[in-house]
Amino acid sequence: MAKYLLLKHYRGAPAAVNDVPMEKWTPAEISAHVRYMNDFAARLEETGEFVDSQALAPEGMWVRYDGEGRPPVTDGPFAETKDLIAGWMVIDVDSQERAVELAAELSAEPGAGGRPIHEWLEVRPFLTKSPTITE
Amino acid sequence: MNELLLRSLTPSVLGILVRRGADFAAAEDAVQDALVEAVRTWPADPPRDPKGWLVAVAWRRFLDATRAEAARRRREDRVEEEPPPGPAPAVDDTLQLYFLCAHPSLTASSAVALTLRAVGGLTTRQIAQAYLVPEATMAQRISRAKRTVAGVRFDQPGDVATVLRVLYLVFNEGYSGDVDLAAEAIRLTRQLAAAIDHPEVAGLLALMLLHHARRGARVTPDGGLVPLAEQDRGRWDRESIAEGVEILQAALARDRLGEFQAQAAIAALHADAPTTEDTDWVQIVEWYDELVQLTDSPVVRLNRAVAVGEADGPRAGLAALAALDSTLPRYAAVAAYLHERDGDPATAARLYAEAARKAPNLAERDHLTRQAARLNTGGSPRTP
DSSP: OEEEEEEEEEESSOOOSSOOOGGGSOHHHHHHHHHHHHHHHHHHHHTTOEEEEEEOOSOOOEEEOOSTTSOOEEEOOOTTOSOEEEEEEEEEESOHHHHHHHHHHHHTOBOGGGOBOOOOOEEEEOOBOOOSOOO | OOHHHHHHTHHHHHHHHHHTTOOHHHHHHHHHHHHHHHHHHTTTSOOSSHHHHHHHHHHHHHHHHHHHHHHHTTOOOOOOOOOOOOOOOSSOOHHHHHHHHTOTTSOHHHHHHHIIIIITOOOHHHHHHHTTSOHHHHHHHHHHHHHHTTTSOTTSOOOHHHHHHHHHHHHHHOEETTEEHHHHHHHHHHHHHHHOOOHHHHHHHHHHHHHHTTHHHHBOTTSOBOOGGGSOGGGSOHHHHHHHHHHHHHHHTTTOOOHHHHHHHHHHHHHHOSSSTTSOHHHHHHHHHHHHHHHOOHHHHHHHHHHHHHHHOHHHHHHHHHTSOTTSTTHHHHHHHHHHHTTOHHHHHHHHHHHHHHOSBHHHHHHHHHHHHHHHTTOOOOOO
16 A cells, blocks of 8 residues: 555656657547546546546746745746656555556557557655554 | 444444345445444434444345345345344354455455454545545445455455454554544454454554554654654553553463564563663564564564664674665665664764665654764764
């Protein structure tokens, strides 16, 4: 029982095998892609492994504290940001093997030509609560 | 109304329904419904016979559900009428339920969820909150688990070891949300110990009580981890320790040693010591030797190296450590500790920082980072 984050990137991940930008797909291919993602999430809920799934807008901003009584400083968005996260799925699974298996399944989502994208997904384990028994 | 009393009746009520011929999955749903109904109506109108009340309500719910199902399928099967209410059968079904919910065909997470619901009487929502997953996901996990064990015969003896592993997992999950899983694991293990006479069940119960006793001392108010050596032993729960030790001694006297009894023996030796220095480390090493024999676990060997370091000095501990695989979880943390004791703070600081990067949980990571920081800033030595 461990939670993993499956992270999708707009930019920053190694190039996918079927690396065609979405706007160059056919509308039917986009629909098939969306359907695959929804089905995948629904299937995970059925297996009792789904925790969360969210997508992020590509454009955000940077914010930092600028001292007592001063408004926060904002900056960006920066077009050149190397690492741009597109969204994620959180799963709760029995083993790391299972997390990898599911990530691979998600990475097989169909893209251009209806063929799998083979997209690289980043798989990150959550830090857990500390166990009661440690020695 | 006593919620624990109510939930403690769950397995026997469910057992009665299954013995009357209800299938496990439907019976389990019916018992949940009855529990919810009890929470609603008992405060104003407490029944004279709580268990009889639960059996009657659950059975009625089961019949209603079965009839609805039958109608839906346009079946003409006649459903049996409610049998006369009477005393519960003498057979103890509780044990069978533990076996079923920890059946080897289930994954660990499914077995845990099913045990908490069908034996523990917790609601799906409570279990979902405790494990930080959506309620819908937990509901699916539980219903899949029920389907998995649908063909398992209820009267077959099961394996106590699988049940103990499930209860150990629940205990180790600790506390989150409004359900205290550690306390729930103790309750369920106590109930199991009442249903079956087995030294390892007693061993696990003792182990849980001995660790639970330290709970108040093992975290700071802001959630930081306090290592065993630095805990305020005055805050350990002496009553819980006394009970754990008594249960353990009775188990050990039967001369059928198992891993939980050995782990409990180590916890008992810690509980017995007024300070770290006064701890009987030689005996602890002996128990780790037993544990290595029983489990051949690399994690046990790692913990043994710590004990050797205390019993025979840090050099001996480092020698024991050198024989182990350095990719083991917490290897770097143990190495850091032993190097600091050996008077090499620079190496220790580097290893503490490495251990922090590899720590599997937040409290441990923060603790290890603090150790590295303490050494890097030339702070005071580790408090005794």
